[in-house]
Amino acid sequence: MTVRLADIVMQYPGTRALDHVDVDFLFSEVHGLIGENGAGKTTLVSILGGSKQPTSGTIAIAGVETVLASAGDALAKGIAHVSQEGSLVPGLSAAQNVLLGDEPRLGLGIIDTRALKRRAAELLDRWFPQVAIDLDAAVDTLPMADQKVIEIVRALRGEIRLLILDEPTATLPAREKENLWRIIRSLPPRGVGVVLVSHFLSEVKALSDRITVLRDGRHVTTLPSAEVSEAQLVDFMLQRAGKTAVAIGENGDGARAAGETVMEIADWHVGGVRVDRFAIRAGEIVGLIGLTGAGHFGFARSLYTGEGFLSGSTVFAGQPLARPDARSMKARGVAFIPDHRMENSLIGEWSVRENLAMVHPHAGAHAGVLSMGLEEKAARAAMALFNVKAHSPEQRIQDLSGGNKQKVSIGKWLYGAPERYRLMIFVEPTEGVDIGAKREIHRHIQRLAAEGTAIIVASSDLMEVADIADRVVPFVQGQAARALSRAEFSESRFIAAMAGDPQ
Amino acid sequence: MTAQARPLVEAKEASSRKSRDQWLLKYSTLLALFLLFSGFALTVDRFLTASNLLNIVQQISMLTIVGAGLTFGFAAREMDLSVGYTVGLSGILVPLMLISGVPLPIALLGAVAAGFAVGAINSMLVTLIGIPSLIATLATGSILYGINFMSTGGRAIYGGLPDGFLFLGQGQILGIPVLAYAMVLFVLVAWFLMERTIFGRYIYAVGGNLKAAELSGVNGRFYRSAALVVCSLFAAMAGALLAARLGSGQPNAGERYLLDGLATVFIGMTMIRPGTATVTGTFFGALFIGVINNGLNLVGMDTYVQSIVKGLIILVAVAIVSRTTKLKLL
Amino acid sequence: MTAQARPLVEAKEASSRKSRDQWLLKYSTLLALFLLFSGFALTVDRFLTASNLLNIVQQISMLTIVGAGLTFGFAAREMDLSVGYTVGLSGILVPLMLISGVPLPIALLGAVAAGFAVGAINSMLVTLIGIPSLIATLATGSILYGINFMSTGGRAIYGGLPDGFLFLGQGQILGIPVLAYAMVLFVLVAWFLMERTIFGRYIYAVGGNLKAAELSGVNGRFYRSAALVVCSLFAAMAGALLAARLGSGQPNAGERYLLDGLATVFIGMTMIRPGTATVTGTFFGALFIGVINNGLNLVGMDTYVQSIVKGLIILVAVAIVSRTTKLKLL
Amino acid sequence: TNIAWVHANAAAQSEQRVKAGFDAWLKSSGKDWNVSVLDSGGSGERTASNLQDAASRGVDAIIITMADLRASRAALDAAVAAKIPIVTVDSGYVPGVLADITTNNWAMSADVSPYLLNELGGKGNIIFLRMAEHHGTRKRGDVMATILKEYPDIKVLAEHNIKYTAFFEDTTSTMQDYASRFGDQINAVWAPWDEPAQASINALKAAGLSNVKVIGIDGHPSAIAEVCKPDGMMIATVSQPFEKMGAQAGEWIEDIVVKKEDPAKVIPSKTVYLDAPLVTKQNCKDFLPK
């Protein structure tokens, strides 16, 4: 059985997101969908999931042409969609979210609260037996990884024949990733096909039976994953767009001489995190890694915002300071690029230009008066620097693809930036970013370090950290463990360190 | 390692402290209400008499019903600015029908129909045409205002109202005002719908995250519409009761119900599940306002000073929750 | 390949059609205003006379100023429900000061100070204590209402107002009402602040995504406060002008400015940048309401029918945008 | 002695004058009664609640001004049941209250309306402002409408129902629009009370129309002053003895509550009409404050 999308066109004002795409998905396979940021992956799966209607083209399930009028309609026809942005109802509990739209009832529309909890627990246990989640907690208070799990369990609760996962692992740490991989593999034998959108090519290659490559809204190829190498996939994604694959990041060990100490902290206690000593020097790239809840993200954030700060001593650029806060740290030359860009960094309704100008608006102003001309020039420069794919600086952020949003989220710190930052803190800098852009971002980070900026990268992508960091600090249950130096870098070493294995 | 143990212990202590704080926070507005009530009971002579307490209940009953309706709107994240005029509409429609000889039950059905019609129009404008509810209901409010005043020539309607109707607004059963029963009935129905049925769950869901609800197969359009219809229906019922209480149809009698109804819901949103509109919260919100009004009246405080004191009491009551929780109202 | 060539041509056509639609959409409310204006001009006798057009301008000037202030609030995603009473406050404060012999410039400074004080209190409640602006300003509104009526004993203040003051509200310079100059001045200042300065950009930023703005080093508390202060300041200035226009201080004269001011901003949010409050949009929103009121008055339409027609016109105008764009108002 | 004073809408100048008359009477007769003021802000429902609360509190007497008491029947009954004497002012007599002290709205309009039409020589164009929401202004308008039928040469250019909540601004704006629309066709303005009359005069003057005859009703001091101005556009008003109403209410409460006299002997009739003379340019000096 298949779902066939034929001759799909999706036209947005100024952008053709899909251009006569033909592809079919089997209910007995994992089907990988890859492509650069903005290639049209999310658009394609949104059409498949019923939440968007194509400008033209047809959809046929098991050979019967059909219309997927809404997400609910698609769901009724056996297609469930776990979207890239995440879609849970805050305020409702995890259990209530799992069974939203399919509550057990006592009759007369009355909800059977007890049965609801029981069924939610059963579902969770059936699909994620290793995961323990407090199903009574308000879902918005759960960690990101748990929220993703809840979303997937929700998608799997009914008579589903095709499950769409749009970058499900972009924000997941290693252990949850593996859990998810196991589930994805187990689905086709149980009669559920999977469409997997991801920028992790190795993941896609390992999991998928067939892989479809999109480029600039066009269908490039669909072929069995056993028949291609990762390198070939990269070629398919980038080729003909005139882009050549960048060589895997060589960060040239020791090429950068680490300078004087930029920030030094001691006896820090923020929220549930304790760090006895941490120091970073100019030109150094320090990676922070850890399992969910280990505190590496919270620690990175607190260095800039002071959020949750309880006690500790801080010396920045030789001067002691009481407690960091965003404004004073920015004034001292610190940049902070947070994770969850739509929540923490961007304004969806604003144009690319306005978002870019948010940190240093003076760069687009003449004697304090904003000039649209100047702003546009500066914005174009920043867009060129990061190769942002948008039809103009005036395109609204919410209409950009995920990866391009991320580029703007980083780019806004470089728009009109000072000579150089003393310290830049990145959290998940390449969340949802395609492989080409990922390398570009890594190159930028390395260039900034080479110019003498101290850089902290907190990431759940271990390969990323291994590629660019000079030193990695693993976090274990709210504590910073012994740092690993480049010589000790290896995935297994990282995983052991994150698990608290003292070596 | 000891270093490992420490944070865990702390976490436990912190969490028991947290949960007490949490509790205080959830109920701080209720606590303020309780203190206020006790204060009046101790210092004001006839405050704590059965007849006065029944007065309070009677005085807040229509407001509570309107507020309960608005709660559905807020839960679905739709605002109905036309409720005041819907109260007015049925408040003149029912007397007009009764005077022209329509039997009471049918006149009350007329109010239901009017409420339903207004709600249906509002929700069509909002969910089919896509006009934001704030604008749509502002406009339908203006239209209803015109209709109310035009159909009465701006005059109040008096006389010729059957006793059965007046009994609804002024009578007592077993020493308790009929209005009190009506209020309890509406509050219970609203509470049950919101907290125990799929209908209510989906109304909260479309308000919490419309896209997520729709992805789960919830018919967003239907539940947003339903919330707006309930708003209007409850307002229409309150209007009929108001006319019975006043023994007359007054075209402008409903106007205060918009701002007061909102205040009720807002105050309610500071308790139970802070940031969320709940029927229980709204009920206590109305009680809060009713107790302030009545208590200050009994003290014999000048109306203008009352208005000032009322504002201050609300601020103090809400401030406690607000110090610690982020309330998002819309 | 021919198959390749076709779509490109199509794409161009589609996109030019789209951009026309886009344009239509952005300006559909303005177009409705234009049609309305032309309709009145063609069919109503004295509509298109200089004196009548100046009347319109004069009638909307206070509303526009209040709306321009509210625009700052909406941009920062803070709602000020107390503006009506702030209009009332300075509308009685200034006459009271003038009557007791205070010179005009100082009395006007008094209005500025009053506006600033109200704004400062509102923003303290909102940004320091954390009370949502909807509740905080509902409560301060109640307090201001009490103050306004208490300080006048509920009476209107008449007589004894200096000519210089009355000139502000009733006089003309070069045949154009002073109020028109005042309105243009306030609108220009507001527009410049919002569209051309970092101050305005940051007010929009804290409204668009407070967390993102604060992580970008923007002082969220300051800009949210500033927006609320501007709301109150503009309302206070409008109140002083209103008193000058009415030649008297009326404690309840400001009340209509809340709902009408909101309507102005809402209508404005359907144009220019749909979904966003802009000063230009608000100005046209006020003009829209002013033209409807004036035109229907000239036609000689009954007040109540006017209210109905007004509601319908607003619905039709807004419906066009709403069919195609998602407007989020708050 | 505890008195509860329930205002229908304390923002009205007339209610303020009644209260002032009462206060003056208290002062001149050296009483130290405790008076608490409850304003209903124009809402019939708040009037009912205020009455209920006053009865709950157990005051010695209640005075109600300018309320529409038919909408407070039940609350009123509660007060009557609690044996609290009630005197109303210009609220329409309802059974249970001792008396309603008032002026005759039909008669006042019957005085001033023909005066205006006759001053026009029975010929000309007028603007007819009405307000149906308040019983007094409604009655005055109804009388005027009836009288107009007898004046075939008077043309009503426009009739407007004033928006109660913002009456001053509403009248100002409306009159501006009429000034544009009719220009110097306007010969007269009939206003249901003095304040809209004043607002009309302001707007007409600003539009350069100074040759319009305007009347109001109530006889507030500023209106009397306007009538007395030699070139004032206001040609007449009716002087309502509001202060006297307040004083009268005080006297009766004194007799019945304090001196415990029999109400039936004290109070002459259920509705007590006080005189309300017509004020014109000829006699206005008599009404100016001395």
Ligand SMILES: Nc1ncnc2c1ncn2[C@@H]1O[C@H](COP(=O)(O)OP(=O)(O)OP(=O)(O)O)[C@@H](O)[C@H]1O
């Ligand atoms: N609502 C919209 N209006 C205009 N353009 C849009 C809209 N939504 C998407 N686009 C454009 O369509 C193109 C495809 O977007 P899509 O989100 O499908 O990309 P993607 O392959 O999922 O990218 P990513 O890997 O970054 O998530 C992009 O150029 C994007 O800017």
Ligand SMILES: Nc1ncnc2c1ncn2[C@@H]1O[C@H](COP(=O)(O)OP(=O)(O)OP(=O)(O)O)[C@@H](O)[C@H]1O
């Ligand atoms: N600023 C802070 N204030 C309070 N608690 C904090 C703070 N930072 C971290 N924590 C605590 O430390 C723990 C780890 O936080 P962190 O944000 O690093 O988790 P995470 O691994 O990023 O999880 P997620 O996947 O949900 O983002 C959390 O349990 C949190 O309670």
Ligand SMILES: [Mg+2]
């Ligand atoms: Mg995508």
Ligand SMILES: [Mg+2]
């Ligand atoms: Mg995280």
